[in-house]
Each structure stands twice: as C-alpha cells, then as structure tokens.
Amino acid sequence: MPATGNNHHITLTLSIRLSADGFCFIVCNPQDNSLIRMERFAVKAGESMSDRLLHELSKPEYFNHSIDQVFVLSSSPSTRIPIEEFRREEAQMLYELTFSNLDFSRIHVTYNILPRLEAVELYSIPRDIEDIIVQFYPTARYFGTNAMLLERLFHLEEESTSKDKRLYLCTLPEHLALYHFRDGALQYANTFKVGTVNDAVYMILYTWNTLKLNAEADHLITFTNEMPSTHSISNTSRLTKVLSDYIAHVETLTPAQLFPRIPIAHEKEIPVDLLALLLNRL
Numbered sequence: 001m002p003a004t005g006n007n008h009h010i011t012l013t014l015s016i017r018l019s020a021d022g023f024c025f026i027v028c029n030p031q032d033n034s035l036i037r038m039e040r041f042a043v044k045a046g047e048s049m050s051d052r053l054l055h056e057l058s059k060p061e062y063f064n065h066s067i068d069q070v071f072v073l074s075s076s077p078s079t080r081i082p083i084e085e086f087r088r089e090e091a092q093m094l095y096e097l098t099f100s101n102l103d104f105s106r107i108h109v110t111y112n113i114l115p116r117l118e119a120v121e122l123y124s125i126p127r128d129i130e131d132i133i134v135q136f137y138p139t140a141r142y143f144g145t146n147a148m149l150l151e152r153l154f155h156l157e158e159e160s161t162s163k164d165k166r167l168y169l170c171t172l173p174e175h176l177a178l179y180h181f182r183d184g185a186l187q188y189a190n191t192f193k194v195g196t197v198n199d200a201v202y203m204i205l206y207t208w209n210t211l212k213l214n215a216e217a218d219h220l221i222t223f224t225n226e227m228p229s230t231h232s233i234s235n236t237s238r239l240t241k242v243l244s245d246y247i248a249h250v251e252t253l254t255p256a257q258l259f260p261r262i263p264i265a266h267e268k269e270i271p272v273d274l275l276a277l278l279l280n281r282l
Contacts (some may be wrong), residue, residue, distance in 0.1 A: 010031070010066060011068040012028065012029060012036060013068065013069045013070070013071065013278075014069075015027075015070075015071045016064060017274050018072065018073065018075060020075070021043060022042040022049070023053060024038065024039065025039050025056070025062055025064070025211075026038045026198065027245075033278065034264060035267050035270070038269055038270065041056055043088050050129055050131075053132050063136050067137075070141070071140070071143060072140050072142045073145060074123050074143070075145045076107070076144070077098075077124070078119045078123040078146045078191075079094070079098045079099075080114075080120060081119065082118060083114075083118045086113075086120040091111050092104075092131055098146070102124070104124060107124040108126075108127050109122065110122075110125060111123070112142075112143055114228035116151070121146060123144035123145075145225070145273040148273050148280060149170060149225070149273055150179060152279065153168055153181070157181045157245050165182065165205075165214070165218040166219045166220075167180050167207065167213060168222075170223055171222070171224045174193060174194065177189070177190070177191045177192075178203075178204065201236065201243060208220070215246060215247050219246050219251060220243060220249065220253050221252075222239075222240055223254070223255075224232070224236060224272070226271065255272055259275055259276075259279055
C-alpha cells in the first residue's frame with residue numbers, strides 16, 4: 001500500500017530504485033526525512049520495464065512541480081578502483097573488462113566518486129531506462145547500490161570504538177555482498193552469486209579465512225538489502241544459524257541500527273540501499 005501524506009507547498013524528492021525484476025518509487029520530504037509515498041512495481045515476464053516506467057512516471061503523483069530532486073539507484077553489477085588510478089575516459093573499458101558478458105549496446109556505464117573511501121564505484125544504467133527518466137527529469141542524479149552501502153558502512157566504522165574487526169554480509173536475491181574495512185580504509189568488497197545456503201556459507205568462510213579474521217574474536221555483521229516482500233526470511237535465518245557453528249560472533253544489523261535517530265529507518269518496506277541513499281543525499 002502506498003503511504004500518503006500532506007505534501008501541499010512542500011518541496012519533495014523522488015527516488016527511483018531499479019532492480020532486475022522491477023522498480024520502486026519513494027517520495028520523501030527532505031525537511032524532516034519523512035516518507036510521503038512509496039510504491040513498488042514488479043515487471044512480469046514478457047513485459048517491458050521501460051514501457052512500465054514510462055507509464056508510471058507519467059502519473060501526477062510522480063511527475064509534478066513539488067518534486068525538486070530526483071535520485072536514481074541502480075543495482076547493476078559494479079566494481080571499484082582506487083581514486084588515484086581513476087581516469088574518466090577509461091571507465092567504459094574497465095567496466096567491460098570486468099563484466100565482459102554484458103551487452104554494452106544496451107547500457108550506459110557511469111560512476112560515483114567516494115572521496116572518504118578514496119575509491120570510485122563503476123556501475124551501469126540501461127540506456128532505455130535512462131532515456132525515459134531524462135524525458136521527465138533531465139537533472140536526475142544516479143547512484144550505485146554498493147556505493148551507497150559502502151558510504152554508510154564506512155560511517156559506522158568511523159563511529160565505532162571497538163577494536164574488533166568486522167566482516168559485513170549483505171544478503172540480496174540470489175546474491176550476497178561482503179565488505180571489510182581495516183585501518184580506516186576499505187580493504188575488501190565483493191559480490192557473489194549463490195544458489196544455496198551451502199554455497200553462501202562456503203563463500204563467506206572462504207573470504208573470512210582469506211582476510212585472516214579470527215573466528216573467536218572478530219564479528220560477522222549481517223543485514224539484508226532485499227525488499228521485505230521478496231526476501232526469504234527462512235533462508236536468512238538458516239544461513240546465520242549455520243555460520244554460528246564456525247564464527248563465534250554472528251550479529252544481525254537492523255535498519256534502525258544502521259540509521260539511528262532517523263525516523264524513516266523504521267519504515268519496514270524501504271530497503272537498506274534506499275535508506276542509505278536518502279541519508280547520504282538529503
């Protein structure tokens with residue numbers, strides 16, 4: 001159900017989250033970070049995502065003079081390089097080398113500069129989707145999911161007073177992402193496609209050992225970035241239970257813990273990457 005509220009004479013933001021199976025719109029009031037409206041659109045097999053996006057963006061709820069800023073969040077495959085090695089003219093080539101299986105005639109390679117992490121995140125936007133968004137909002141700003149999550153997790157690391165090392169595990173539909181910071185810098189970030197809980201356990205423990213983390217002292221911090229209506233709670237619970245047999249400290253991070261003192265973090269329908277985007281940009 002879309003959330004509604006009084007938006008009379010209020011300048012609003014529209015966030016568009018793109019995923020493999022659809023997209024969602026979130027309209028917020030940046031003055032108090034409150035949710036005005038949220039709606040998810042699943043794209044069925046054989047249906048064109050670009051046609052559906054055009055239809056939904058044409059509605060007055062999402063195309064009106066109250067919307068002052070538009071953010072687009074892409075969950076496309078991504079990679080990152082140190083900021084000192086980044087050359088804008090080489091972005092396309094680097095992305096093609098990393099994801100050679102993609103059809104580059106259909107996507108636009110772009111990037112986010114993350115100065116606090118001293119890194120640049122490369123990701124992509126489908127060209128037909130970008131063309132439609134530009135028709136309505138030519139000044140829309142684009143961001144990658146991993147870029148937003150990394151910025152937020154780095155902020156948590158900066159605020160932490162603990163000396164224990166942490167490996168962050170983010171569960172996604174059919175994927176998992178792992179992030180690790182050390183000595184005030186990003187040391188590791190990677191995404192794996194996994195088909196079963198056993199596959200996930202293998203990749204997590206392999207990464208844990210590669211990073212030389214201590215199974216008795218260090219911490220595995222888990223959170224999900226899936227829409228509440230799509231993620232499998234039973235599989236997530238089973239995964240953490242199995243991991244607890246190998247790692248002493250397995251903890252679950254809730255959105256309210258990731259974003260303390262931010263009321264919108266208690267909106268259960270908003271995935272973590274969108275919360276990170278809103279908090280980082282509003």
